[in-house]
Amino acid sequence: MSNFLESVNQNFDKAAKHTGLNKGLLEQIKVCNSVYQMRFPVKVGKEYKVIEAYRAQHSHHRLPTKGGIRFSQKVNQDEVVALATLMTYKCAIVDVPFGGAKGGVMISARDFTEKELENITRRYTMELIRKNFIGPGTDVPAPDYGTGSREMAWILDTYLTMKGGDIDAAACVTGKPVHQYGIQGRTEATGRGVFYALKEACSYEDDMKELKLTAGLKGKTMAVQGLGNVGYYTATISQKEGGVKIIAVAEYEGAIYSENGIDIEKLMKYRKKKGSIMGFPGTKKMKSRKDVLTVDCDILVPAALENQITKDNMKKVKAKIIAEAANGPLTATASEYLLKKGTMILPDMYCNAGGVTVSYFEWLKNLSHMRFGRMEKRFDQAKYGNMVDLVERLTGKTIGKKERQLITSGADEIDLVRSGLEETMITAYKEIRGIMKRKKSITDLRTAAFVSAINKISSDYLSLGIWP
Numbered sequence: 001m002s003n004f005l006e007s008v009n010q011n012f013d014k015a016a017k018h019t020g021l022n023k024g025l026l027e028q029i030k031v032c033n034s035v036y037q038m039r040f041p042v043k044v045g046k047e048y049k050v051i052e053a054y055r056a057q058h059s060h061h062r063l064p065t066k067g068g069i070r071f072s073q074k075v076n077q078d079e080v081v082a083l084a085t086l087m088t089y090k091c092a093i094v095d096v097p098f099g100g101a102k103g104g105v106m107i108s109a110r111d112f113t114e115k116e117l118e119n120i121t122r123r124y125t126m127e128l129i130r131k132n133f134i135g136p137g138t139d140v141p142a143p144d145y146g147t148g149s150r151e152m153a154w155i156l157d158t159y160l161t162m163k164g165g166d167i168d169a170a171a172c173v174t175g176k177p178v179h180q181y182g183i184q185g186r187t188e189a190t191g192r193g194v195f196y197a198l199k200e201a202c203s204y205e206d207d208m209k210e211l212k213l214t215a216g217l218k219g220k221t222m223a224v225q226g227l228g229n230v231g232y233y234t235a236t237i238s239q240k241e242g243g244v245k246i247i248a249v250a251e252y253e254g255a256i257y258s259e260n261g262i263d264i265e266k267l268m269k270y271r272k273k274k275g276s277i278m279g280f281p282g283t284k285k286m287k288s289r290k291d292v293l294t295v296d297c298d299i300l301v302p303a304a305l306e307n308q309i310t311k312d313n314m315k316k317v318k319a320k321i322i323a324e325a326a327n328g329p330l331t332a333t334a335s336e337y338l339l340k341k342g343t344m345i346l347p348d349m350y351c352n353a354g355g356v357t358v359s360y361f362e363w364l365k366n367l368s369h370m371r372f373g374r375m376e377k378r379f380d381q382a383k384y385g386n387m388v389d390l391v392e393r394l395t396g397k398t399i400g401k402k403e404r405q406l407i408t409s410g411a412d413e414i415d416l417v418r419s420g421l422e423e424t425m426i427t428a429y430k431e432i433r434g435i436m437k438r439k440k441s442i443t444d445l446r447t448a449a450f451v452s453a454i455n456k457i458s459s460d461y462l463s464l465g466i467w468p
């Protein structure tokens with residue numbers, strides 16, 4: 001078994017002890033229900049290349065199953081299963097009514113042209129359709145490492161070609177471009193979710209005192225590993241909306257540091273122009289990419305891949321809070337060590353659940369065939385306008401044009417998506433923290449998050465009944 005899957009299962013076992021549930025039931029929750037491994041040929045230039053790919057559905061206690069598709073050379077069955085497993089717990093924690101799944105295609109996207117990537121994506125989708133591993137009520141993929149809205153549009157188009165008569169076909173995949181049945185705010189969702197998680201976690205004075213920090217995000221220093229979709233949005237939103245100071249950033253080409261703070265938007269523009277973050281004015285080059293993980297800072301955000309903090313570098317980690325924006329960035333051993341040291345760890349299955357939460361909103365939008373806010377926006381606007389008119393009449397005073405607009409405007413889709421996401425992240429954190437506070441034997445957020453997930457999933461199994 002791989003390190004990653006082992007870590008996930010170790011964490012599960014640690015939490016399972018606190019639930020008092022039947023051993024067989026726990027085993028059913030833990031195991032992966034189905035894995036489809038496939039190999040198919042794709043023409044690359046004049047050659048035929050055999051592509052290896054997977055789709056794992058970890059749990060069917062709620063349907064559809066849900067989870068991204070990653071394109072990476074490192075994809076293997078154990079990794080896909082571990083990621084599908086995390087999806088099950090992730091959905092349960094944030095009350096997204098899906099089972100967990102994950103797909104993986106063993107390719108490095110950099111090695112293929114756009115057309116070749118399209119062929120691979122379409123062929124992979126055909127394989128899923130053939131085995132009933134995709135569909136609005138069956139299994140709904142989404143973006144993950146190495147994929148984005150472009151790939152999701154190809155998946156949708158392939159699905160539509162085969163199942164054109166299905167009125168709900170657009171709900172077969174999420175993370176689509178907004179103009180192709182997608183939803184506003186899905187691209188930023190995982191990063192924005194990490195921001196809401198951090199904001200909530202840092203709002204408790206008692207918890208911050210234990211870390212020798214003051215409450216609130218403002219002024220806290222942050223180091224970010226990976227400026228992909230998740231890392232970029234976490235960093236820029238934390239900077240703009242939270243007042244966080246980003247002092248170190250690592251990307252594929254290296255890592256940079258500045259104690260005065262790095263402007264993320266400017267850095268992204270610089271990278272676009274120069275093809276690298278290295279040499280960004282006002283920053284120093286760090287010796288190695290991985291040094292970003294051991295920077296002296298308040299908040300560390302590993303937003304790249306799994307197994308980044310291991311027994312080899314865990315002793316050098318100085319951050320007081322670690323927000324697991326990636327899936328499985330800490331091995332179980334590293335996690336244990338850092339918890340003993342007093343580090344606060346926001347576990348991946350909670351911390352990066354913003355993506356699947358907004359995917360859920362997108363799926364609902366597709367099934368309702370209407371964008372959020374369409375029915376009520378103008379109605380709300382008129383109602384609030386009447387209210388302001390009345391107050392003005394009764395007081396004999398008038399308010400400014402800008403203030404009136406602020407008070408009376410109805411919600412757009414993006415406002416509702418962000419509000420729903422914030423509500424989801426806050427509620428889930430309160431639930432997890434509550435479990436930890438109530439049970440003295442549970443001393444970390446990951447175990448509490450697992451307990452929350454296991455309790456919800458077991459309750460589904462028990463109320464659905466298990467066949468004799």
Ligand code: GLU
Pocket residue numbers: 066067068069140141142143144145174327352353355356357359
């Ligand atoms: N790939 C993302 C994750 O790991 C999103 C999954 C989804 O939206 O279904 O959570």
